[in-house]
Amino acid sequence: MTTAGKYVLILGYGEMGHAMQTLLGARHTLQFWDKAATDEVPLVSLEAAAALADIVIFCLPVNPHREIALRLVPLLKPDCIAISIAKGLDESGQTVAQIFADIFGASKHRYAVLHGPMISEELRAARPGFAQLGGSDAAARQAVQHLFADTALLLMPSEDITGINWSVILKNVYALAFGMADELGLGDNMRGFLMVMALRELDAIVRLLGGTAGSAYHLAGLGDLVTTATSEDSHHHTLGRRLARGDRSEVRGEGVHTLQMVEKHQVFAWRDFALFSLVHEVVLGQRDAASAIDRFTRESAPR
Secondary structure, three states, rough: OOOOOOOEEEEEHEEEEHHHHHHHHOOEEEEEEOOOOOOOOOOHHHHHHHOOEEEEEEOOOOOOHHHHHHOOOOOOHHHHEEEEOOOOOOOOOOOOHHHHHHHHHHOOOOEEEEEOOOOHHHHHHOOEEEEEEOOOOOOHHHHHHOOOOOOOOOEEEEOOHHHHOOOOOOOOHHHHHHHHHHHHOOHHHHHHHHHHHHHHHHHHHHOOOOOOHHHHHHHHHHHHHHHHHOOOOHHHHHHHHHHHHOOOOOOOOOHHHHHHHHHHHHHOHHHHHHHHHHHHHHHHOOOHHHHHHHHHHHHOOOO
C-alpha cells in the first residue's frame, strides 16, 4: 500500500498540528480543521473534508475524540485511516485506543496511535522524533509507516496498542515526581532511583491493564518518560517543581487529569503502587513533596 500524495485531514492546528504540517506538507495534500480560527492556514468544514480524506490525524486532547469520531465515521471512505497522538484519559476514564476501537472498530475503519518522544518544537526544526506505532491491524501500521516515510519522525511498529497507549498516559504521572526531586535538589542519584522505581510500577500497571510485558520499556514508556521527566521545557517537569515549592496556583495537565480519572473510575488499584500514590498525595495537597519522597525512598530503597 502506498500513501504518496494522500489527502490528509489534520484535526487541531496547535503545536502538533503545526508539526504534522512540517512533516507531511511536502508530500501530501493537507487540510486543517480547528474550532478556533487562525490566520496561518485556511480551515475547512469538518464534514466536507472528512468525505475526501484518506488519513485523519487527531492532534487534539482526548476529551473531544469520541464526539468528533462519531461525527466523522458515517462520512469517511471505507479505507480511511484514523490516527491519534492523544496521551490522556477522557472524562469516562477511557483511552484513545478504547475510543477508537469502539467507534472505528465497529465501522470497520482502520486506526492507529503514535506515542513516544516527539516534541513538536523539535519536529518543526527538522530534528528527529521517535514514536511507537500501534495499529488496529498490520495494514494500518504499514500505511502509517508509509505516510511518515522519509520524514524526521521515525516509527517503531508494535501490535501492543493497549500497552503503548497506557504507557504514554501513565508516564505523565511519574514525570511529576522527577520535577519534584529536581526542585528539592536531590541530585542525579535520586533521578536514577526514581527511573527504576517508576518503570517497575509502569510495567506492572500496563500489564494489569492488558498490555504486553516489557511494553513500558520502549518509546511510549521509557523513551517518553526520559524526555518528559528531564526536559526543562516539559509542562509536567515544571509542574512537579512548582508543587515541590508549595505553589498550587495551576495544578493541571494530562498527568493530573489521569490521576483524577484513575481515582474516579477506579481504573486499577492505584494504592498498591507506592510511587503513583506519592504523586497522587502531593498533587491533591495531602502531603508535601519533601516528606513524601523521603518516606518513599526509605520504604522502597533496597536493603
